Amino acid sequence: MRTRFIRNILILFVCIFAVKDAKAQSFERLDVSGSWSLGFTCGMSDLWGDVGTQSIADHYNNGKYFNSMHFMGGVFGRLAIHPAFAVRLGINYGTVYATDTWNYNKAKNSPSIGTDAVQRYERFQDAKTNIWEGSMIFEIEPLRMNPESNIACRSGQPYLLGGLGYFHFQPYSSYGGSWVKIAPLHLEGDGFPIAGAPPLVNLYQWCVPLGAGYRFDIGPHLNIGIEYQWRMTFTDYLDGVSGKYIDPKYYDLYLSPANAALAKQMADKSGLAFNKANFPAGTIRGNSSDNDSYSTISIILYWKVKPHHIPWWGR
Numbered sequence: 001m002r003t004r005f006i007r008n009i010l011i012l013f014v015c016i017f018a019v020k021d022a023k024a025q026s027f028e029r030l031d032v033s034g035s036w037s038l039g040f041t042c043g044m045s046d047l048w049g050d051v052g053t054q055s056i057a058d059h060y061n062n063g064k065y066f067n068s069m070h071f072m073g074g075v076f077g078r079l080a081i082h083p084a085f086a087v088r089l090g091i092n093y094g095t096v097y098a099t100d101t102w103n104y105n106k107a108k109n110s111p112s113i114g115t116d117a118v119q120r121y122e123r124f125q126d127a128k129t130n131i132w133e134g135s136m137i138f139e140i141e142p143l144r145m146n147p148e149s150n151i152a153c154r155s156g157q158p159y160l161l162g163g164l165g166y167f168h169f170q171p172y173s174s175y176g177g178s179w180v181k182i183a184p185l186h187l188e189g190d191g192f193p194i195a196g197a198p199p200l201v202n203l204y205q206w207c208v209p210l211g212a213g214y215r216f217d218i219g220p221h222l223n224i225g226i227e228y229q230w231r232m233t234f235t236d237y238l239d240g241v242s243g244k245y246i247d248p249k250y251y252d253l254y255l256s257p258a259n260a261a262l263a264k265q266m267a268d269k270s271g272l273a274f275n276k277a278n279f280p281a282g283t284i285r286g287n288s289s290d291n292d293s294y295s296t297i298s299i300i301l302y303w304k305v306k307p308h309h310i311p312w313w314g315r
Helices: 002-017 055-061 100-108 116-123 249-254 257-269 270-274
Strands: 034-049 071-084 084-100 124-140 156-177 178-181 206-216 222-233 293-304
Touching: 002 116, 034 222, 071 124, 071 178, 071 293, 084 100, 100 116, 100 249, 124 206, 156 222, 156 257, 178 249
Parallel strands: 034 084
Antiparallel strands: 034 071, 034 293, 071 084, 084 124, 124 156, 156 178, 156 206, 206 222, 222 293
16 A cells, blocks of 8 residues: 555656646746636545654654555635635545554553553554535745746746635544444543533634645646645544543443443543553543644645636736
8 A cells, every 4th residue: 555655656746747847928827817726636634633643753654654544635616816826715525543553663662661652552542533624725826926937937836825724523433343433422521510521522623724835737727736734723632532531430420321331441442452450530641732633745636717818917
């Protein structure tokens, strides 16, 4: 899976860089005011939360990441305001994933059981979260600020992006070979009328997308490129882990018998995984001081539906 993915990415970039990078005639490459496009994105997605590894390097280089890659994609409409500025409205859907087992190699070689990798691995949590996202994104192509310059008419252009998004997420965790919704289980007591309990988790949240990309104009209509987007969120529950373990008795008080039994098993999986005593109530389960985030590395492709051949600045 890993080798095939890397090979396909390399083939794509060979094709992209084979495109002739020359000055276009009559400014055909440039998006002028009022021109619009339809496009789509698709790529690998990543969860940055309490579950998984502590560092970015360990996240990608743990030996198991490329066997469990997840993806996100969507469609968008794009309106050019100026050759250097555009706005996109889009809808995306995908899944982000992380697991504490990615810490296995580092935990195995750790000098003590108190290291972060060992503690994460022994927690033995995992998370798969489905996300629906709508966003409004502003693009800036800095090399096209002066549309009449030679560099502005090159086919390859870097760009920056930022905007505002609104998303719905549904976190799952594995149990008995199946994925189980964890929001209804209130694993950390969210919404329970007990002292110190966190508020009920809201599955609808705002996010702030930030990123950068590089794309090529393939003729006056077609554009293709690669784009990185990171979404800052305002929740710490994308992976269902944030605060502390609670006393299991509260599940019996505030959940149905079936959900209470399931919550007791899923809140603390260390006993099931390692046949050891569970973490006591009040023990730290996650880091509530940092909100979760998610990101995508995507191929972007769009078609200019309404190109203009006479730019407004040349009239």
